[in-house]
Amino acid sequence: MTPDQAFDRYEKIRDRLPAAPQGGDGIQIAGLHELADQIDVFVFDAFGVLNVGERPIPGAHDRVQQLREMGKQVLVLTNAASFTRAQTEAKFSRLGFEFAPSEIISSRQVCEAHLASINPNGQWGVIAPPDFFPDDLEVDALALQGDQNDYDQVQAFLMLSAAGWNADRQTLLRDSLRRTPRPLVVANPDLVAPREDGLSLEPGFYAHELQDQLGGQVIFHGKPFASVYETVERRFPDINLNRIAMIGDTLHTDILGARARGWRAALITDHGLFAGLDVHKFIDASGIAPDWIAPSI
Structure with missing residues (x-):
């Protein structure tokens, strides 16, 4: 994604972002x-x-x-x-x-402090980097990969990272949420991030795509x-x-x-x-x- 494309996408989701007073000088x-x-x-x-x-x-x-x-x-x-x-x-x-x-x-850190109030007793399906350990979180967590059953069995979803995420896994998540709506919590609302070789797609990009397709509310922290x-x-x-x-x-x-x-x-x-x-x-x-x-x- 180019900076112009990222900017255009931010503008298209503007109504989901906080309202602010007129800009500064x-x-x-x-x-x-x-x-x-x-x-x-x-x-x-x-x-x-x-x-x-x-x-x-x-x-x-x-x-x-x-x-x-x-x-x-x-x-x-x-x-x-x-x-x-x-x-x-x-x-x-x-x-x-x-x-x-x-x-x-x-x-x-801020997101984790809110998880227990959203899904106090159920299991979380976590979209996380490859080196993620479920014990890193203080909730019952399952790292999501390519097994549809994993997506369907959890009671809520937490998106921490887009590293390793792909279109196939996005489809698994979308279809599971379509069958059974559940909370989706996103700890990084960014659409893109600057890297040495360009802009990477971040969790916010995938979360807003799901919101476009399914409606409903995504819970963002960040x-x-x-x-x-x-x-x-x-x-x-x-x-x-x-x-x-x-x-x-x-x-x-x-x-x-x-x-x-x-x-x-x-x-x-x-x-x-x-x-x-x-x-x-x-x-x-x-x-x-x-x-x-x-x-x-």
Whole structure:
């Protein structure tokens, strides 16, 4: 999928995304240090902001450290739901970032906290990466692959990752949900993610395809949906929300979700979804405008 195709798909599902006020001013800045007098909490997306695939973005380490030295709070808010908490922490360590465990919030972590209330006693069919272990979750879990009986026997579905997912398995899931509607929970609402070799299809892509075909509601945890932003806000109960800034590379997830919560938002343009493109074209077409635009953090 190309960036233009991804943008068009986001626009087609716009009515399923949170509503937000009119966009910000889109002021061009050289880097986040220019916002020190306006922002107290900097919340970073990962892909396209801190790293691209397994590569840290040049200058990202130094900027995070500079913000710390300015007395700012820094957090990571990532939709990467393939990893356990320990794996997520190890990933950022490998990339050279010195984030404390409490500074990393993943959509999977938030999602897992809601599973028991959705399907308290039944088994979950999990769409997960190949190295997934059912014991990684605190619910009764079964990894779904190519056996139709597995899809039909579970009481709810959880989509963590699209790694290894394919059209045949998507059909098995769709047909099983058509026969017996059950909850579908998605811990990564992204349609695509930037990699070294292009954009990968993510769980949100497949979930919205199912919603197109079957109707009904999918339960999403992750940007731009409220539960992950609420998790951040609980860390800072006394802060004015317009002193929190989301730093991301996508309009329909990072920027839209933040503005729907009353946060400020900075769009990073040189490394993620809009790398090499005229971002203003997409801002004008969507009406989603950040408060600031920077080439890198």
